[in-house]
Amino acid sequence: MDIYKTLEKNTGYLKMRLLSLVLIVFLASGCSVNPNVSLARNLIKEGDTYFSTGEIDKSIEVWTEALKYGQTAEPYEKIVMSYIIKNQLDEAEKWVKTGLIYFPNNVNLSFDFALISFYKDDFFTARELADRVLKMNEYYRDAHYLKGLMYEAEGNILAAKREYVSEVNVNPGSRRAWTKLRELRDE
Secondary structure (H helix, E strand, O other), X not given: OHHHHHHHHHHHHHHHHHHHHHHHHHHHOOOOOOXXXXXXXXXXXXXXXXXXXXXXXXXXXXXXXXXXXXXXXXXXXHHHHHXXXXXXXXXXXXXXXXXXXXXXXXXXXXXXXXXXXXXXXXXXXXXXXXXXXXXXXXXXXXXXXXXXHHHHHOOOHHHHHHHHHHHHHHOOOOHHHHHHHHHOOOO
16 A cells, blocks of 8 residues: 555656656747747847848848847847948947946957947057956957057057967967968068
8 A cells, every 4th residue: 555655656756857857948948938038039030140141231120129029138249240340330339338238247249349449440448448358258259369450550569469479379260360470570
């Protein structure tokens, strides 16, 4: 008789474990109980598709729509880079500043802001932002390279070389940093 009670008790336990496992798999697979998260995710993917076909304006429109269903850094990053590609730096700066309000420690948005400042010839701000990026992630790809470009533009070749060497140390595959070091070899 005790065996039947033990078996019945263990069966209930196994059912609960199985249900827990199914729930974990469901949540880990990216499914969400919140339909807005799922909708935002789908819109981000749709924007990616437009971007990959060269429809940058349409991708920006879709990513902007995705923000209505959930605040994540990803659409901001994509919108900012799209405006940088289009060379609409004022619009890119507006979006990066908005993104940094919601995600102040986002290293990608901080780097994008440094890049925008560099393109606008605001080297002081760009260098401060690049330093901030490196404080957040000392191995961030292209941060030292960007600083090297600024120093080179200002005529400080020695500091530029140091930054290019730092970039190569962080990112040995950086062809641009290697090329710059070869160009400045005799300087």
